[in-house]
Amino acid sequence: MGGAVTVDTAQLREGAEVLSEASDDRPTTETTASDLGSAVAGKAFEKFEQYWPPSRSLLTSSVVAITRALQAAADTHERRDAQDATAFQAVDRAI
Template sequence: MSRAVSVDPDHLREQATELDWLSRRHVSERLDSSGLGTGWARGSFEEFSAYWFSGTSVLADNLSTLAAALRRAAETADRRDADDAKALRGNPRAF
């Protein structure tokens, strides 16, 4: 027995766009320590920023990978839907 599966390709594409935005935001926004006061505070902040940036770089790459997978899933769903519709067209006994 098979289960019905419902896929919304437009929603998948929207989510992929959101993930791309998050990924790009990481690259464009660097932390600024210029207004932190003492040199010690700035140094600590910059050390943390370097550590944080490398970790979030991995996350940004993974978000881009997930966005690409969502787009492929949307394309596959559209293609399968079109193929099924084509196969069923003109076949009154398809069901």
Template sequence: MGTKVEVDTEQLRANAQSLHEANAERRRSSPVAGRLGARRSTGAFEQFDGYWHPALATMTESIDALSEALGTAADVYEQRDAKSAEGFAGGALRAV
């Protein structure tokens, strides 16, 4: 018989939900126009945002994918466990 494997599917789902919530839509920041130094800070912010926004989008997509994968893994483990249990129950019934 193989090695015993235990998977806490509730923990997988909780972690998936936590990632989903942490990855909620973010508010985009920008300097406030009309404030002292706003023109210079707006230019610097726009330059930074040009680099940051694509990276943030990639990170957001990756976190979404990980969250979905954790939920799917929990479902698959439970389905596999149910099929294994049916197999054992089926074998026991045939032996009777």
């Protein structure tokens, strides 16, 4: 028979909380390309502004999905552990 397996559900929940806080809305700045001081920096900023919003949205939705997965893993483990303990107590044992 294999060794014992332990799951630290508090650590799963803590990870979910950290990710949840990381994905909270952050204040935005009203920086414009002209605020950056050079035409090259301004063009780079404008290019970044074009591709960042969809990427940020994808990143945020991924973090939310991972957060939910961690919470679900903790919930499921605790529920299954309680069910297994109840089932084990209900069985007559020879030992």
